[in-house]
Amino acid sequence: MPSERTQVRLGIIGFGEVGQGIGTGLRSEGLDRVAAYDIGAFDGPFSGAKQACARESGIALLGSPDELAANADLIIIAVPAANSDEAAASIADAIEARHLYFDLVSTTPAVKVRQAEPLKAKGTLIADGGIMTSPLHDGHRIIIKASGPGAARAHDLLTPWGMRIAVVSDRLGAATGIKILRSVVMKGLEALLHECAVGAERYGIRNEVLETISEFMDSRPFAETAKFLIRSGMIHAGRRSGEAEMAAEALEEAGIEPVMTDATTRMLARVAELGMKEHFRNVVPDDWHEAVAAVDAALRTRRGIG
Secondary structure, eight states: OOOOOOOOOEEEEOOSHHHHHHHHHHHHHTOOOEEEEOTTSSSSTTHHHHHHHHHHHTOEEOSOHHHHHHTOSEEEEOOOGGGHHHHHHHHHTTOOTTOEEEEOOOOOHHHHHHHHHHHHTTTOEEEEEEEOSOHHHHGGGOEEEEESTTHHHHHHHHGGGTOEEEEEESSTTHHHHHHHHHHHHHHHHHHHHHHHHHHHHHHTOHHHHHHHHHHHHTTSOHHHHHHHHHHHHHHHHHHHHHHHHHHHHHHHHTTOOOHHHHHHHHHHHHHHHTTHHHHTTTOOOSOHHHHHHHHHHHHHHHHTOO
């Protein structure tokens, strides 16, 4: 990691939780020039709080994306996903080849590539990043996976100021893909826990259910648990689908709609229908990569994808 700190003019599009965390943190580290633009900075329910944060940390709140681009060399995009297209379009005309454009919005890889097209034509250096921890707790020291042609440059400029950026690929969208696909588990786990906890509450066994889940999850590192479940699922998906169906019935008997558990039942049943037990001759595969590849190949065949 580079140890020398180089002053760079930083501009942030979006001055919410992420933008404020990064901006105030970098200012506290000694980065001299930080500016931000936010559509709600001067008119909206949170404008007062945004202005106060900027004033206290020495961040210049600017009135337009064009003004931001003129006063920055490195531009970080940190808006909600719903505002991603609007934010990208608002500054596209003002971006120049001299800029480094670092997009931290949680969208899909395809969106990153599409939004980058007009900037690539200008020769702008572009990177995308996936935020893995919370700026509410970590401020500018959030863990970020970065990718794209400009990822290494973003790393070299920002890590000396305390940011934690790991370059994962020079292919634009790879870091975003990590973030979004990780959410399949992280957001899904949250939803599963909600459904399970309410069901356990109805049956008066809330603590006991959580303890048994904890015992299983704590028995080995999570990566090993994930690999084990993927491998063994090739053989036992049919039986596990039946157990999930019974769990759904138990929730319904308690008056709870089993939204997540029904989806689990269908997913496991689909794996069973793909014939994985027969494919692996009723033997749990040793390699989880082999297991995933077999399911992927079967799904592609079923859908006629080459």
